[in-house]
């Protein structure tokens with residue numbers, strides 16, 4: 064204790080211990096309730112509150128045994144794994160390659176490209192879904208139409224309602240996450256390590272193989288496991304596109320069990336335990352890998368400055384490849400959504416004279432549009448603010464103080480990362496269905512706060528770690544009380560991290576759909592839910608208009624925060 | 638024979654020149670040091686020679702081969718140079734053996750030969766292969782990592798070896814040991830070397846020739862001895878050794894005399910500089926005589942302070958003419974005490990005119 068600064072001791076020892084116990088108990092209750100509820104529910108015959116509910120092993124037997132005996136979980140489980148593994152591999156490979164190009168080379172335009180690659184982090188997976196539906200619907204998709212027009216072929220060029228189509232859309236949706244995580248790791252790599260290989264006579268490929276990639280392996284592995292858990296729980300993309308061809312994944316099948324008549328909540332919970340186990344395997348591997356990551360990270364010495372690898376003429380080629388990937392993966396679907404939002408009806412050929420704002424007027428006139436917008440804004444601001452506040456408190460305490468209670472809190476806060484959204488939704492439903500929270504916005508707020516607090520804690524903690532305790536000590540010696548010291552020294556330095564944490568949670572909540580789709584009620588619809596519902600009703604135009612509204616709103620908030628507080632989603636430290 | 642010829646080298650970062658119009662020749666087997674304060678362009682020069690940085694203009698030739706020139710750029714891995722980095726740059730995920738053997742692997746040297754050469758070079762840097770070969774770099778101390786880095790730079794018999802402040806991250810005792818080791822090794826292998834440092838002792842211990850850099854240019858070059866004895870300006874004087882610098886108020890070139898404050902006239906044996914603005918004398922060249930001694934070039938003064946520094950005593954003298962002088966004397970009994978009157982003699986042969 065003596066070596067750590069005594070400054071953050073905001074309370075006396077006894078109240079602190081007491082306070083800690085209360086905080087721990089409340090956090091444990093909040094975090095564990097949905098998990099335990101899913102497990103409990105998986106062994107019940109009927110949904111919570113239903114009369115004559117009893118314990119049974121039947122649902123679990125159906126869900127788990129069904130995998131091998133052709134039960135209802137078999138196809139979704141196989142599909143989930145078949146989708147998650149290749150998507151993880153390709154998206155990670157793409158992210159790593161792009162991160163390398165942007166951070167380690169002198170490729171022209173790399174700064175612009177870096178920002179462009181992060182654009183998909185701003186929109187919901189539904190944007191990708193709409194965009195690719197407009198482009199690659201086997202019958203009416205613009206690309207397929209154009210293809211048929213040019214070649215006269217009847218078979219579509221690219222059918223988005225297929226295994227390959229779903230995987231393709233997911234790869235481009237997740238590659239930016241891999242890019243973000245790997246770019247950070249690449250930046251931390253001391254470039255003299257590569258230069259030493261060059262001075263040893265090794266050419267570019269040899270350097271990459273001997274130094275760069277081996278050193279990045281831990282970072283790449285961590286990124287891929289993170290993508291793996293995201294791909295496992297992804298609901299909207301395979302859910303919507305797969306439904307056309309009865310290609311169900313677990314996340315979607317769980318939702319279906321809860322939403323179609325007659326609903327089977329215990330069955331959904333039992334399938335939830337399946338997905339939970341899959342996701343935990345990924346998370347466990349991730350933890351193991353990142354725990355030993357320190358061994359691979361090179362300590363950057365004094366006098367270090369990152370010097371990009373000179374590519375010469377190859378740089379321009381790389382720029383073109385990167386720009387093409389951005390055009391295909393991001394610009395094209397976004398443009399398609401915009402186009403569809405401006406077109407009154409789904410047409411096989413684009414009639415430019417028909418462009419107009421009909422979809423928008425229709426959207427604004429719809430009764431639940433304003434409600435959804437209000438709800439989403441309220442949820443996103445609320446969850447982001449609560450998470451940023453708690454993240455500041457917990458994150459800074461975790462870095463400066465070590466105690467068993469704090470370590471336990473750290474663990475609890477991180478636990479929900481491994482719980483897939485739909486499973487979390489089912490758990491929340493089961494745990495809170497008999498409380499007044501049920502079907503209100505409050506249950507969504509609670510769900511988001513519990514689920515995403517960890518991102519705020521890590522972001523603030525990462526930044527706190529970079530503040531030299533000496534700064535606090537000198538303020539304390541100058542006579543500052545712990546609280547004054549914290550407000551005067553740490554808070555200003557943490558400001559960008561707090562803003563980034565806020566932004567991160569805001570962005571995630573703005574596009575959250577997998578848990579909300581199970582928890583929402585008529586009065587608590589959100590923008591992603593509305594979009595999802597419009598899509599499933601076949602109102603593509605309105606869905607597109609709504610998606611555009613959301614992208615613009617999120618974009619404005621991001622720019623505002625960047626301008627006001629220097630918030631940057633790249634500030635997130637894993 | 639000239640090994641390296643650099644001409645008209647320029648490199649700018651933004652509007653500011655990091656290196657400006659630099660010309661430099663290094664003879665084969667010579668150990669040359671770039672000495673200068675932080676930010677004077679030493680690293681940039683070294684990195685351009687290595688090919689890690691591209692000059693805006695200028696040519697670099699090594700052994701008659703053009704490395705940089707109009708339309709020519711040889712990438713670093715084709716220059717056959719070795720480099721020791723300030724940060725060591727030892728690959729943390731590889732063993733000592735793998736680190737050192739890498740340049741040989743790239744050259745496809747046979748395994749038997751590789752083993753022998755790595756063993757020999759590890760002995761040379763005093764990291765016996767039997768103890769260290771299989772250790773990971775992360776298990777080594779800073780000094781040991783530096784030796785690995787040195788072995789890796791030397792193992793493939795480079796034409797030139799480059800050092801960028803290799804000792805600056807080591808503690809004082811290790812630094813002394815490494816300096817001696819480097820001197821021994823270069824005494825044996827005689828590879829052409831360019832060494833960059835801001836530490837004058839390192840430069841003087843190791844170098845055949847030293848170039849003093851200031852703001853991207855070489856301001857003076859020569860053997861350590863020549864730079865010490867005949868600095869051409871105040872910057873070089875201060876950077877190497879330090880000295881008293883007394884403003885000259887009148888000069889009499891014919892009689893080889895200069896006048897300093899208070900009408901004191903000093904006879905100077907070597908008068909090379911064209912203009913004369915300062916009379917420079919090293920601290921330990923000032924001789925202290927009793928107040929009643931007769932001598933030429935003597936200044937009457939009072940001892941204001943005397944600081945014991947172990948091997949010597951540093952005196953601060955208040956001269957009657959108003960100047961302040963610093964004089965170093967070998968520590969011995971009978972040195973003047975603070976407050977005592979003395980005569981400070983500036984021997985004519987040791988006075989430098991700048």
Ligand SMILES: Nc1ncnc2c1ncn2[C@@H]1O[C@H](COP(=O)(O)OP(=O)(O)O)[C@@H](O)[C@H]1O
Pocket residue numbers: 368650654655673674675676677678679680681682
């Ligand atoms: N990559 C770079 N980007 C911008 N400025 C640089 C870069 N490298 C060097 N400089 C500038 O060039 C000057 C010389 O730097 P350097 O060669 O590293 O000096 P030294 O090694 O003598 O300390 C310094 O002012 C430094 O700030």
Ligand SMILES: [Mg+2]
Pocket residue numbers: 366676679680681802
């Ligand atoms: Mg330097």
